Each structure stands twice: as structure tokens, then as C-alpha cells.
Amino acid sequence: MGDLWLIGIGTGNPDHVTLEGRRALRDAALVLVPRKTKGKDDLAELRHAILAGAGATAEVVEFDMPVRDESLPYAARVHRWHDEIARRWSAAIARAGVSGPVALLVWGDPGLYDSTLRIADRLSPAPRVRVVPGITALQALTAAHAIPFNTVNGAVTVTTGRSLRDHGWPEPAESVAVMLDGACSFRALSPVGLTIWWGAFLGMDNQMLEAGSLAEAGPRIVETRAAARARHGWIMDTYLLRRAQE
Structure with missing residues (x-):
């Protein structure tokens, strides 16, 4: 694991992606795009539209988001969910075999009520994390x-x-x-x-x-x-x- 870029993309309007965010998307070597449950396909499609609008040429790898186990207490449920997301990131990056920065498109801003940074802390070896701020909800x-x-x-x-x-x-x-x-x-x-x-x-x-x-x-x-x-x-x-x- 080398560089991991967490790029805030705002709340759904492609115009909310900052110039810094667009440059980062163009410079990334690999972009991970989560696929969520059925009925949420438009969220992945919007990420692809943002990549196209930024002129990104990186390889794009999709991965399936895990589902939280509602039978567990809240804290344990979230902790286990984050562990599984980190595992799927690692597996997707290994499959791609790309050398260079790996980017994730984060709704809103990665620093406000978002767990992407906490998930990144679970990766081993630890990546060099760069955060590109985004417009918050x-x-x-x-x-x-x-x-x-x-x-x-x-x-x-x-x-x-x-x-x-x-x-x-x-x-x-x-x-x-x-x-x-x-x-x-x-x-x-x-x-x-x-x-x-x-x-x-x-x-x-x-x-x-x-x-x-x-x-x-x-x-x-x-x-x-x-x-x-x-x-x-x-x-x-x-x-x-x-x-x-x-």
C-alpha cells in the first residue's frame, strides 16, 4: 500500500468537486468505486460521471459494500463492518496490481461524519493518506x-x-x-x-x-x-x- 487519496466530492452535484479534487482524480492511478445494495446503482453511476467530468483516466475497480449485521450491538456492528470494508479495499487493490495513488470518492467531506479515515487506519501496511476536502451536506x-x-x-x-x-x-x-x-x-x-x-x-x-x-x-x-x-x-x-x- 502506497498513497491513498480520499477525495471529497460534495453532495451529488458534480460542480461541487473542487479544482484540487479534479486534479487528484486525474492524477490517481486507481479509483475504487463501491457498489451498494440493489436500488442504489445511481450512486455508483454518479461517481463514474464525476470521474468522466474530471477527465480521469485511472483504472476503476468496483467492489461490493458489505451489509452491517443488525443483530449485533451498534458499536460492535459498526466495528465489524469497517473491518470488512478495509479487507475489501485491500483485496480490490491487490487484484488491480496498479502502481500509483489509489483514490476513493467520498460523499461530502472525508472529515465530517464519515468513516473513510477510520477504515483507512485499518489497512496494513499503513498507506500515506491524503485528504482532499469537499463541500459538506x-x-x-x-x-x-x-x-x-x-x-x-x-x-x-x-x-x-x-x-x-x-x-x-x-x-x-x-x-x-x-x-x-x-x-x-x-x-x-x-x-x-x-x-x-x-x-x-x-x-x-x-x-x-x-x-x-x-x-x-x-x-x-x-x-x-x-x-x-x-x-x-x-x-x-x-x-x-x-x-x-x-
Whole structure:
């Protein structure tokens, strides 16, 4: 294992790939592209479109993503899943037999609520890791709604739906950005004084947005999200919650 490049590609819009990211894609010798479960073929197709748009000529090797064992406790389930992904990376790289940098296209940014760096730590021998930053879902969300990420001098907590559901509003944040929430965990909060800005498929042609008081917009989001997931077979979404200013 030599150089491993983790290239942030934004949230689905090929125009979100930075100039540095495009150069890295052109300079890579090998690109690994994950194949996910049936119904998510468009995610791999979008990666191929980004490679073509960047003028990349690297060899492309696809590999099947493993499925998490839902019978295990959460931490053990994720740990074992990451181990298996690292093994499949190593096997795909060995099969290719290419000399030169190996690249992976990472949704959003490799440093924000993404496990690619943790998986890379499992590789042996350890590669030289280069991270090319990308536009995050939070940037795409606030841009789509034309809102600031934070209030004046206000704290923002970035968390997960699981944490929001289990622990409630994280004090003393005025704003809470929620990632990885497949259960619409905002329903566990009292909606009084809360505004929500929600977005799905951010940056893509089928981008969906909802906003308003949590009491009014929350039920719309639950219904819209369920319909979109049933229609596409998958969904990537995020949202920002904010307390009313006194």
C-alpha cells in the first residue's frame, strides 16, 4: 500500500468537486468505486460521471459494500463492518496490481461524519493518506435555504439522530445540525420555539427542501422523507434546528 487519496466530492452535484479534487482524480492511478445494495446503482453511476467530468483516466475497480449485521450491538456492528470494508479495499487493490495513488470518492467531506479515515487506519501496511476536502451536506443545506449556519456569537452542535433521540437538545447550543438520522428523531423534541430547515438529495437534480416551525414542518418532513425513500430506494438528508432568539 502506497498513497491513498480520499477525495471529497460534495453532495451529488458534480460542480461541487473542487479544482484540487479534479486534479487528484486525474492524477490517481486507481479509483475504487463501491457498489451498494440493489436500488442504489445511481450512486455508483454518479461517481463514474464525476470521474468522466474530471477527465480521469485511472483504472476503476468496483467492489461490493458489505451489509452491517443488525443483530449485533451498534458499536460492535459498526466495528465489524469497517473491518470488512478495509479487507475489501485491500483485496480490490491487490487484484488491480496498479502502481500509483489509489483514490476513493467520498460523499461530502472525508472529515465530517464519515468513516473513510477510520477504515483507512485499518489497512496494513499503513498507506500515506491524503485528504482532499469537499463541500459538506451542512454547507449545501444552508446554501440551499440561504441561511447562516450560526446565530451571532451562537454555538452550533453537530450531532446524530441517535444522539438527539437518546439525549435530547444538547445544551448550550442555539442551533443543532443533525446528520445520519433515518428515524426523524426531531419528533422526540418539544417543538415549542424551534425552527427546522431540512434538505434531501442536496445538490442533485431531485433536491428536496422543507422549512418552518418544527410543529408545522415536522410532519411534512416525515411524510415527504418516507415517500422519497420509497420512490428512490435510498435517501441522504440532513437538517438544522434553531431556537427562537430572545
